[in-house]
Amino acid sequence: MFDRLSLNRRRFLKTTTAGLLFGAVPGLVSGRARAADGLTVGFVYVGPKDDYGYNQAHAEGAAAVKALDGVTVVEEENVPETVDVQKTMESMINLDGATLLFPTSFGYFDPHVLAVAAKYPDTQFRHCGGLWQAGKHPENVGSYFGYIHQGQYLNGIAAGYATKSKKIGFVAAKPIPQVLQNINAFLLGARSVDPAITCQVIFTGEWSLAVKEAEAVNALVDQGADVITCHVDSPKVVVQTAAGRGAFVCGYHANQSPLAPDKYLTGAEWAWGNVYTDFAKKALAGEKLGNFVRGGLKDGFVKMSPLGPAVSTEARNTFEATLAEIMKTKYSVFKGPLKDNKGNEVIAAGAAYSEDAIELESMAYLVDGVVGSAS
Amino acid sequence: MESTAIGLWGIPLAILAGAIRVSTPFIFVSLGETITERSGRINLGLEGTLVFGAMTAYAIAVVTGSPWLGVAGAMAAGASFGLIHGFICRWPKVNDIAIGIAMMQFGLGLAFFLGKPYIQPAAPHLPSIPFGFWSGLPQIQAALDINVLFLIGAALTFALRWVLANTRIGLTLRVVGDSTDAARAMGIDPHRVRLVATAVGGAFAAVGGAYLSLYYPGAWNEGISSGQGLMAVALVIFARWNPVGCFLAALLFGGAGALGPALQSVGVTSGYYLFYAAPYALTLVIMIATSSPNRPVPGMPGALSLTK
Known part of the structure; x- marks a missing residue:
């Protein structure tokens, strides 16, 4: 709420040192600083980069880029989705000489990335999410994203074997297509093990609300759910609270197994390292970067946490067989006949949406077996 | 399905x-x-003190392995914040709200x-007392697993009420709050009285922060409070300005906050944004019902003013 007022440490140091330099040695420093050879890549995060969640996943990707020869990485955390991010990006371009920028948060795109991209046509911007559209948005901008619902489907398989109450729980932030895909995939995974399983979902309404997330976990466990997963920015609180109540957990975004080693079954993680190093290598070689980059488990965009000690041999076999299947060909988690939880048919018998089906990106329903409301 | 679900009983329990x-x-x-306002001063900075207390408690607990040392450290940090606030506000023409x-x-x-550096490491949690031992239901056991700080808070509520009404310290505080002259x-x-009252207020607020990071939800991150200090x-x-009233209002807020998730968990799934707003709507209704344009808010310390 007060983010706009806060003075950012990095920017403060930049501005003051730059000011001092200009003042002391006029003419020595020209407008664009260094980075004559090699590549400078900028990463902007909306939260802290060690949050066991969304931002940590991106920061781990940035760390992989750092290991490349000839690449300098500049990062900034806790940048709100306001005009602040424009200042951060301009500072990375002008002061650090960054030519490839990854503003990682969903809300950075419009209008902030678009505004800065129009001003700096020689700089490349790649935004995480599905917002870039060919023809409508500038060519030096693009989007990348992963089919992480495949990971939630595998989470569901592990959960389906682990649950005794046949009731599993999902703590979700907001009912947007991305989140709904994950909830549905989690239940469908569990139902592939036992069709009697139901999934209770609780929406907290915000991406990061620690107390409400803890309350949601408690409410789910009180109602008998014994495996919990989530789609919030920082799953730390959900994982710790669920394990504290004796429920099993499936992770999301990053590997949370150190937080609950006995109760952690597996988790759907981002593997941004592959994606970012691929972008950086292309930029180093002077090749054209993709504008619309997508991938799933098979393409190395998403990975699974190692299976925990509570996973049975039977569960492990099914999990690994399904994973092998997904790695081999296009895999359809969503196939007909499929009804939503209001009784309407959403996918006709015989139809199947593979991971890259465009229909999935506008999902607005919860499937039969999910207790909750998408609106 | 096993009989672990408790259905609609989950709502009152939650x-x-x-x-x-x-x-x-x-x-x-x-x-x-x-305490601070009874001395005639407003400290709006307690949200900052709460979050700083949460961080201090967590960091000290991580380093030393003792959550109680963390609470003590948070109290010291909170008291220093209060002292700074109190010291600055003693000067004439300094506005408490702005400070x-x-x-x-x-x-x-x-x-x-x-x-x-303390976002990732896990700190030891504060202990709780299992008052639900008599019940066979895990839900009741979990609900009645009461943290020691809650009990201390309840005890302090009544102690403070007694101190304010019956002791010399309480009388001094009230006199200063009602009329400086x-x-x-x-x-x-x-x-001096206001300086001490602001420092004590800061120490209290920091203990609230320690509860957030060391018990529930029990982690340190930058969004841990999400405005709870301001609401308080x-x-x-x-x-x-009545301690017992504060205690009851806090209970009301806690209970109303649990309503949204609990209703969703029993299948009342539409309109959850509305349920999440319940505590605030309730506050508005009570404030409107009990206020009057013809008289000042009852119980308000005389020297307490928004403009100085």
């Missing part, structure tokens, strides 16, 4: 459990602010800056 689990930070911050907001920003910023005439130094300051007005 409200009870939520009242106990979620209310503790509200109790401590609002008791602290009651409070500045101190809130300072506390938040410093907590974020110093708390960076009367206090001077009695030979009391109002500046508002609760003091809602509770008419």
